[in-house]
Amino acid sequence: MSEHKQLKASVLFNIGADTSQSIIEDLDAYCSVFAEPKKDAESRSVCIGCGQAFDGFRSMFGLGVAQEWGMAHGEAFCSGCGYPSRGIHYIKDRDGEDLLTLRNVYLQYLPDESRKSHEADRAKEAL
Numbered sequence: 001m002s003e004h005k006q007l008k009a010s011v012l013f014n015i016g017a018d019t020s021q022s023i024i025e026d027l028d029a030y031c032s033v034f035a036e037p038k039k040d041a042e043s044r045s046v047c048i049g050c051g052q053a054f055d056g057f058r059s060m061f062g063l064g065v066a067q068e069w070g071m072a073h074g075e076a077f078c079s080g081c082g083y084p085s086r087g088i089h090y091i092k093d094r095d096g097e098d099l100l101t102l103r104n105v106y107l108q109y110l111p112d113e114s115r116k117s118h119e120a121d122r123a124k125e126a127l
């Protein structure tokens with residue numbers, strides 16, 4: 001149904017032969033709510049909501065789109081279409097131990113994840 005691929009840890013990280021299977025699984029589990037990032041011909045990240053390339057420099061001049069921080073810590077959104085993403089990641093393993101922290105790595109949620117909140121909004125409007 002979705003044209004967007006679920007993000008795999010191997011896309012985001014250099015996973016070597018010495019990385020344990022359980023760590024790969026824990027990273028994959030964390031990544032599973034995010035979409036695999038799309039790139040344009042100039043290898044800029046492209047918003048999966050509106051298809052425009054994220055370009056913080058151009059956006060300072062009112063051109064194109066950029067990731068902007070939201071009200072919630074670590075949450076961001078596309079300045080063009082509002083598509084939600086997460087920019088700070090505190091990744092824990094299955095036992096709740098800190099695995100790693102990523103900052104300023106913007107991952108857009110899979111459409112299914114954002115659709116849930118849209119549908120909740122629509123249900124409220126229908127009342």
Ligand SMILES: [Zn+2]
Nearest residue numbers: 047050078081
């Ligand atoms: Zn967008």
